[in-house]
Amino acid sequence: MTPAARLSAAIEVIAIIENQRIPAANALKEWGVAHRFAGSGDRAAIAGLVYDVLRRRSSSAWLMGEDTPRARVLGMLKLERGFDAERIALLCDGARFAPEPLSEAERAALRSRTLDDAPAAVAGDYPEWLDAELATAFGDARKDEAAAMARRAPLDLRVNTLRGQLAKALASLRHLGAAATPWSPLGLRIVLDADARSPGIQAEPDFLKGVVEVQDEGSQLAALFTGAKPGEQVIDLCAGAGGKTLALAAMMEGRGRLIATDRDKRQLAPIHERLSRAGVHNADVRTPKEGDPLAGLAGQSDLVVIDAPCTGTGTWRRNPDAKWRMRRGALEQRVKDQAEVLDRAAALVKPGGRIAYITCSVLPQENGEQIRAFVARHPNFETISPTKVIEPLGERAVAFQQAAMLSEDGLLMTPRRTGTDGFFVSVLKRPQ
Structure with a gap:
């Protein structure tokens, strides 16, 4: 699938979540069953887009001035992926399997609108009813704290000292990009790109031998x-x-x-x-x-x-x-x-x-x-x-x-x- 086709698929999955009111994992599975031609890389990329939209659901819709599956996806591309209006327009060219071309209103929103005057719940992408609770926890920093909770998490592993040692595990998992975590003395971290598939940790010898476990x-x-x-x-x-x-x-x-x-x-x-x-x-x-x-x-x-x-x-x-x-x-x-x-x-x-x-x-x-x-x-x-x-x-x-x-x-x-x-x-x- 082309990047544009993946974008169309993400819009379709967001619509399924919205219309059927089902969890994202169920919607992605439903889409995959109906589109068996999509390979594992395609499905991983589409899932990445969908989850990024869910992370930035409120802010993306607010940025675009419209709360629709398409608007959320377009807004997410700017806010989460850092795409500018021109790059988004290249994906939305109306070709086969691609989203429809951008309207003038969409172009204007992508070029000029920001979150500078957005309410905290919108800029931080959390349900408005939680604003008072988060204000108690973080005060004026709640928007920034919540925004950080909306970013994609890395994959963290814990080295099991009953089976192995940090230095050896770090060396054996270096091919996956593993590095030591900043705080935990037994932690390894693998940072994932937006479209990256999660590495097959459960097939790694160190996992099978009990040397590492997945744990934040x-x-x-x-x-x-x-x-x-x-x-x-x-x-x-x-x-x-x-x-x-x-x-x-x-x-x-x-x-x-x-x-x-x-x-x-x-x-x-x-x-x-x-x-x-x-x-x-x-x-x-x-x-x-x-x-x-x-x-x-x-x-x-x-x-x-x-x-x-x-x-x-x-x-x-x-x-x-x-x-x-x-x-x-x-x-x-x-x-x-x-x-x-x-x-x-x-x-x-x-x-x-x-x-x-x-x-x-x-x-x-x-x-x-x-x-x-x-x-x-x-x-x-x-x-x-x-x-x-x-x-x-x-x-x-x-x-x-x-x-x-x-x-x-x-x-x-x-x-x-x-x-x-x-x-x-x-x-x-x-x-x-």
């Missing part, structure tokens, strides 16, 4: 900041597919007891194969059945890790479709879920033990406000200073402290500040 650098740091140590009893209370469970196991060096569980047993399905590939032998996966899978463990754990259910606002750059599908009721439900899981964790921690509370959200209700409410309910817990929490970064800790947002309640990473997904981390201790 922010998630790696969140696991590191839990301070899990060899010989401890650690509970991963919301283990899901096991990303942080694997990181915790490596930190524990195979010593101690690691218990992984989740309220939703379907989320745990991939964890067994991942633990086996990673060489983890001290993990006990407890699937919820009848009764409490953690019965008898009250007051016994050194560390309880909560990778809390949340709105996922910090992962918008990886899942831009989600921000437009998010509703206020979902935030309210997540806040209730988080309070419940924090209270469950409190009962599991022994004197001197810790709770590490983690969200992939930037919203205050899920982060600092949640921690303050927990301490009010459980005055026998106290928050550990974030400057203490980030000490495992060693010499990088000073620069990280300047980049991240630290408060009495915890620390917040964002794409704009730390180049990671948005993650909040708070570590609380139950005194002896």
Whole structure:
């Protein structure tokens, strides 16, 4: 397919999403089934265009002065891809499979309009109802913070020290453009171009041998900041597919007891194969059945890790479709879920033990406000200073402290500040 034909396909897919109100992944699959002639490279390029449109949905429509699939695609080409009006006009020449030629109004918008006077929710490309929440989190910087969450994310990997070493993994994955991450001492990063297909990491020998796992650098740091140590009893209370469970196991060096569980047993399905590939032998996966899978463990754990259910606002750059599908009721439900899981964790921690509370959200209700409410309910817990929490970064800790947002309640990473997904981390201790 020509670049122009791919552009037409992207407009068609955006229309499917709009008209059928279905997730982007479903719309792309539906289009691919109906257009089997499109090769894998074509499908990857079209998906890249579609997701870039979703990242810049509001700003693109505002720039063009019209909210249609075509307008969003044209506006995205200027805002996200950096195309000027002349380059866009060459793609939209009306030839076979190409979009119709630009109108005079479209040319004028592409040449002269900017986002300088756009409202924050438009320039930052987020739902307007979230403006107050983001203003509480970031103040006047919310537009820039949200804009950073609208950019394409790199592919990050974590080196599993139970199977390999950073230097060797870096050398073996150099052909994919891998480089060390700026913060995580075990991270590798592969930056992807706009039209690039994601590299086949799962076919790489290092992945098959369990040397590397796909994990955003922010998630790696969140696991590191839990301070899990060899010989401890650690509970991963919301283990899901096991990303942080694997990181915790490596930190524990195979010593101690690691218990992984989740309220939703379907989320745990991939964890067994991942633990086996990673060489983890001290993990006990407890699937919820009848009764409490953690019965008898009250007051016994050194560390309880909560990778809390949340709105996922910090992962918008990886899942831009989600921000437009998010509703206020979902935030309210997540806040209730988080309070419940924090209270469950409190009962599991022994004197001197810790709770590490983690969200992939930037919203205050899920982060600092949640921690303050927990301490009010459980005055026998106290928050550990974030400057203490980030000490495992060693010499990088000073620069990280300047980049991240630290408060009495915890620390917040964002794409704009730390180049990671948005993650909040708070570590609380139950005194002896």
